[in-house]
Amino acid sequence: MAVSTPILGLAVLAYMMVVFYLGWVGYKQTKDNDDYMLAGRKVNPFVLAFSYGAAFISTSAIIGFGGYAGAFGLGILWLVFMNIFVGIFIAFVVFGSRTRRMGVNLKAVTFPELIGRRFQSRFIQGFSGALITIFMPLYAGSVLIGGARFMETALNIDYNIAILILAIIVAAYVITGGLIAVMYTDALQGALMFVGMAILLIITYSKLGGVTEAHQALTNMAYLVPDNFAAIGHTGWTTMPAFGSPTWWTLVSTIILGVGIGVLAQPQLAVRFMTVKNTRSLKRAVLSGGPFIFMMAGVAYIVGALSNVYFFNTQGMISLEVAGGNIDKIMPEYINSAMPDYFVVFFLLTxxxxAMSTLSSQFHAMGTAFGHDFYRQGIMNGKIGKTITVTRVGIAVTIFISVILAYILPPGIIARATAIFFGLCAAAFLPMYSGAIFWKRMTRQGATASLIIGTFASLFWLTFIHAKEATALGICQAIFGQATLLTGTWTLVDPILVATPLSFLVAIVVSLMTEPMAKEHVEKCFKQNE
Structure with a gap:
C-alpha cells in the first residue's frame, strides 16, 4: 500500500513540532539535579500513569509481542493480566507508595541510589548502575528495531536509516530536557497510542465480520499450524500450547512470567514512583494506567493473532508465511495490507x-545509571558536584551502543530481547528491592549477595543452560564441547524461574546470618512523610 508522502510528511512534521515543544518546556523547567533526574517530584497523576504506561508498552509489545501472537496465538493474553495486575496494581499500590516515601526520606534521585542509600553501600549503587548501563541497551535496541521495521514497511525506506532517525530524534529532547521532558512527551505519546490502538481494534473486527466471527474463524484455522510448529507444541491460535512442550515453556516462563514479574524491577519504571507529590497520586494513577495497558497490550496481541484470518482470507497464507518467517514483520505487514491509507499514517505516528516514549525512558535511565550511579558514586565516591553533564554523556554513549545492537541483532529478536532484560532485572534487583522497602531486617550483606548471585545466576543460565541463548552464543559449545550443560526440559526453563528464587533465598539467609543495620538509619528509611 502506498502512503501519500505529502500527508505523511505533514503528519510527522506536526507531531515532531509538538514533541520538540514539550521537550523545550522540559528543558526550560530543568533547573537542578532533582528536575533533571526526577521531574522536580511534582508530576500530575495522569501524566504519571500515561508516562509509566507509554514507557512500559513500546514497539516491543506492539510489534514484537503482537508478532509473537501472530505466530503462536492468544495464549499470550495471560501476559496482559500480568501487565495489569502486577505491572500496574501491585507496582503502584504496593511497591510505589513505599518507593516514593523512601526516596524522599533518603533524597535519592535514581533507582540504584535508592537501593544504595537504603543499604549504605556505594558498591550496590555503582554495580546496579553498571548493570543497567551494560544490559539495558539490549532492550533499547529491540525497541529501535520495532519502530524501524514499521518505518521500513510503511515508508519504504532503508531499515538502517530508520534506526538512526529514531535514535537521533529521541536523543535530542532526552539529553537536553531530562525526566521532565521525558514524562511530558510520554504523556502525549501515550494518549496518541491509546487512540491508535482503539481504532486498530475496531477496524480489524469490522473487516473480519465481528468479534465472534473473527475468533471462530481463527479457532477453525488450527489445522493450518505448520508441522514444525506443531512438533514443538503449537496447537492452534486460540488454545494454549501443549503442556510442557518447548512452545509452552517459552510462552509461560519466558514471556508471561519473565516480562510479567520483571516489570516490578525495571529501573526506568520504578524511578517514576519518586516523581509524584504524594502516595494519593499513585493510587489515582492506577485508574488511568490499567485501562491504558489493557488497550495497548491486549489490542496488539488480539490483532496479531487475528491477522492470520485476514491473510488467509486474502492471500491463502498464515501471517508468518506472509512475513517471510520473521515474526517482527507480521504486524507491519498486516497494518500496511489491511488498513486504509489514513490509518497507516496515523499508526506510524502511534x-x-x-518507540520514542520507551526509548526516552531507557536513554534517561541508562544515562543516569552511568553518570550519577556508576561514575559519580561508584568510581568518584561522590567527589564531583552535579552530574547532569556526565549523565548527558552517558545518554549519548548508551544510545550509540543501542543503535549498534539494533543493527546486529538477528531477525525475530524483539520479544526475546525484551524478556531477557526483564528477567535479568527480576533476578538481580527484585529480591534486593523488595527487601529494601518491605523488610527492615534486611542487611547490606544480604542485599549485596542477592544482587551478585541474582545477576550471575541469570547470566550463567542464559549462557550455559537455556538453549535459545546458549546455542546462539556458542560459549558453552566452545568450552565444553556441547551446546548446553544440561539436557531435556531444563534447557527450556527460563532463567527467571531459577535465578530469582535463588536470589531471594540468598537475600534472606545472608541477612539473618549478619548483623542488623543501625536502627536509627532503618527508622529514617521507613519514616512516614505524609
Missing amino acids: LLAA
Whole structure:
C-alpha cells in the first residue's frame, strides 16, 4: 500500500513540532539535579500513569509481542493480566507508595541510589548502575528495531536509516530536557497510542465480520499450524500450547512470567514512583494506567493473532508465511495490507510514539545509571558536584551502543530481547528491592549477595543452560564441547524461574546470618512523610 508522502510528511512534521515543544518546556523547567533526574517530584497523576504506561508498552509489545501472537496465538493474553495486575496494581499500590516515601526520606534521585542509600553501600549503587548501563541497551535496541521495521514497511525506506532517525530524534529532547521532558512527551505519546490502538481494534473486527466471527474463524484455522510448529507444541491460535512442550515453556516462563514479574524491577519504571507529590497520586494513577495497558497490550496481541484470518482470507497464507518467517514483520505487514491509507499514517505516528516514549525512558535511565550511579558514586565516591553533564554523556554513549545492537541483532529478536532484560532485572534487583522497602531486617550483606548471585545466576543460565541463548552464543559449545550443560526440559526453563528464587533465598539467609543495620538509619528509611 502506498502512503501519500505529502500527508505523511505533514503528519510527522506536526507531531515532531509538538514533541520538540514539550521537550523545550522540559528543558526550560530543568533547573537542578532533582528536575533533571526526577521531574522536580511534582508530576500530575495522569501524566504519571500515561508516562509509566507509554514507557512500559513500546514497539516491543506492539510489534514484537503482537508478532509473537501472530505466530503462536492468544495464549499470550495471560501476559496482559500480568501487565495489569502486577505491572500496574501491585507496582503502584504496593511497591510505589513505599518507593516514593523512601526516596524522599533518603533524597535519592535514581533507582540504584535508592537501593544504595537504603543499604549504605556505594558498591550496590555503582554495580546496579553498571548493570543497567551494560544490559539495558539490549532492550533499547529491540525497541529501535520495532519502530524501524514499521518505518521500513510503511515508508519504504532503508531499515538502517530508520534506526538512526529514531535514535537521533529521541536523543535530542532526552539529553537536553531530562525526566521532565521525558514524562511530558510520554504523556502525549501515550494518549496518541491509546487512540491508535482503539481504532486498530475496531477496524480489524469490522473487516473480519465481528468479534465472534473473527475468533471462530481463527479457532477453525488450527489445522493450518505448520508441522514444525506443531512438533514443538503449537496447537492452534486460540488454545494454549501443549503442556510442557518447548512452545509452552517459552510462552509461560519466558514471556508471561519473565516480562510479567520483571516489570516490578525495571529501573526506568520504578524511578517514576519518586516523581509524584504524594502516595494519593499513585493510587489515582492506577485508574488511568490499567485501562491504558489493557488497550495497548491486549489490542496488539488480539490483532496479531487475528491477522492470520485476514491473510488467509486474502492471500491463502498464515501471517508468518506472509512475513517471510520473521515474526517482527507480521504486524507491519498486516497494518500496511489491511488498513486504509489514513490509518497507516496515523499508526506510524502511534508506533513512533510507542518507540520514542520507551526509548526516552531507557536513554534517561541508562544515562543516569552511568553518570550519577556508576561514575559519580561508584568510581568518584561522590567527589564531583552535579552530574547532569556526565549523565548527558552517558545518554549519548548508551544510545550509540543501542543503535549498534539494533543493527546486529538477528531477525525475530524483539520479544526475546525484551524478556531477557526483564528477567535479568527480576533476578538481580527484585529480591534486593523488595527487601529494601518491605523488610527492615534486611542487611547490606544480604542485599549485596542477592544482587551478585541474582545477576550471575541469570547470566550463567542464559549462557550455559537455556538453549535459545546458549546455542546462539556458542560459549558453552566452545568450552565444553556441547551446546548446553544440561539436557531435556531444563534447557527450556527460563532463567527467571531459577535465578530469582535463588536470589531471594540468598537475600534472606545472608541477612539473618549478619548483623542488623543501625536502627536509627532503618527508622529514617521507613519514616512516614505524609
